[in-house]
Amino acid sequence: MSGDVFIALQGRNIHGNKYINDALDNGAEYVITDKNAGSFINENNIFLINDVLLFLLRIANKKRNNFRGKVIGITGSVGKTSVKENLKFLLSFESKVSASIKSYNNYLGVLISLINMDNFSDFAIFEIGTNNFHEIGKLTSIIMPQQVIVTNIFPTHLESLKSTRNIAIEKSDIFNLKYNSEIELLILPNSNSDELFLYDQAKKMKISKILTVGKKTNSNYHIQEINKTNKKNIIIKVNKNKESYKIDFDTDYYHQIHNAIICLSIFEHNNLPLKTFYKKVKSIPKIEGRGLMNEVAIDNKKIFFIDESYNASPVTMKICIDYFYELELQNTQKKYIILGEMNELGKLSKMYHQDVIKQILHYKFENVILCGNLFKSLLKRMKTETDQINCLLDENEIMQFLKKNIHNNDIILIKGSNSTKVNKLANMLNANKE
Known part of the structure; x- marks a missing residue:
């Protein structure tokens, strides 16, 4: 530019x-x-x-050392970009905010994000990602976040990290004082044993302020009740230190509730007006590739396309399938669920893909397309159970199937890892937005 x-x-x-x-x-x-x-x-x-990379590192370090606002660092197995974008949206109504673009969470992405940071911002928000050992600590020592968020610990990148406990150990480097002595706030999940391990590690580090978010009664932000009032509205009851909050949340995605409570805790810690949070949380925009619904055209037929194509893990795949099952149809609408494979799951890959097929069969979806050679081989073994599932191997095959079968106002959901063919299909559909 x-x-x-x-x-x-x-x-x-x-x-x-x-x-x-x-x-x-x-x-x-x-x-x-x-x-x-x-x-x-x-x-x-x-x-x-x-050396270009060394040059970028020196500029990034200089920018960080000169920054006088609050730096928020986000890591976790899934949800990093969503939390970052939610925070950026909400904080921007009260403060000047810089944030990394897209999913710039590897070494080069972090350097570019720091260099492009507006030094006059009140907040700078960065994602910190990893798919191998010893990456989180390296990036944390560059970003030096004062306020740290771990979204969750789930099975991702198992090919290199091998186990969820190893994932937790790697993620814990974001609050390891060896890499970052600036921490004033740490926000943690507490839904499973690996997330509880993070809490124990943080206590050993003597982090001054640790807040937990979740459905467990001992969470600092305890999500006590979730009530769906209509198709698009959820009222959440959250308890914190015997105080009760009721949040009217305009979403039909239950998993976004956790992200919203993380944002609430950031607002409270920084003494920002909660009335702004309550007012604006209803209108948090969805992100392309992570649940955004668009109207698209296929052969002059208007279709509703839910784009979940950015990435996939066993947990996010399950959440997505649950959500699509619950989605109510109008009149003659039909649902088409298109799932690509999940990458980097190592020895457990077959098991997790079998779980996807079992969930699809349990819900008895009528129009299912699975894409990928692993799905194909698993379906062959389960042939007697899977007559209603189509297995197609590339985006052009799937598009031809849709052109032949789909009708006006039908709903498509696409989910799969970023490098799969379904991601290319999503790009094709997004190129035909109405």
């Missing part, structure tokens, strides 16, 4: 130098590279340095 700095990095197969011309044509003001750019190198706005 005009006025931007283009950083040329080494990719898996191509160096960013290949795109210098495109960057300059699109208005980039400067180019920084660590590889000789040939005929470009004599240009006044192109700089050759020794």
Whole structure:
């Protein structure tokens, strides 16, 4: 974009130098590279340095050291981006907020997010992700968040991390004083043994303020009641230190309630007006790829598309299927559920994919499409039970099936890991928004 700095990095197969011309044509003001750019190198706005990543790290460290607002760091197995976007939305009504874009939660994403941070913000919110050991501590030492959120501990990235306890150990580095001595607030879940392990670790670290959020009665924010008042409204009763809160929440996604209570705890800790929270929590926008519903066109037929295509894990897949089963239809509407495979589950991958098939069969969905070779092999073994399930292997096959079978006002839900074919199908549908 005009006025931007283009950083040329080494990719898996191509160096960013290949795109210098495109960057300059699109208005980039400067180019920084660590590889000789040939005929470009004599240009006044192109700089050759020794190590681009080291350069980015130094700039990011300088930005962080100069920042005087509050830094919020978010990690967890799932829900990091949703919590970040919810917080950004709610806090922005009372404060100036910077936040990492999209899911920029790896090493390069964190550096770019810090460099682009507005130093005059009151809050800066960052995701911290991992799919292997020793990554959380490294990123935490760069971001140095004063307020830390762990969303949950669930089975993800098991291919490299092997167990949920290892996931918890890795995530606990976000509040390890070895990496970050700035912590004033730690918000933790407490729904399973691995999450309780986090609490024990935090106590050993002597973190000054630990708040837990969940359905257990000993949670600091105890979600006591969830009452659905109509198709789109939920009233939540939350107890905190014998105080009772009632929150009118405009959503039909139950799992978003936990995210909202995390935001409430941030509001309270920072002495922000709760009336703003209560008023605006009703209108938290859904995020593309994470539950946003769009009207799209398929062969001139208007379809409602629920886009859950950004990623998938065993827990989020189950939540999504439960939600779609509960979704009420109008008149002649039909539901089409399209599920791609879940990546990085290691030795437990077959078991978790079998669980998905069992859940689909339990709910007796009429229109099911599963996509992927693992689903295909599992369905072959279970053939007598799975006549109503279609297994298609790419986005074009699925699109042809939909064109042949779908009708006006039908509802499609797509869920799968980011690298699967269903993600490509979601992009095709989103390209035809009404």
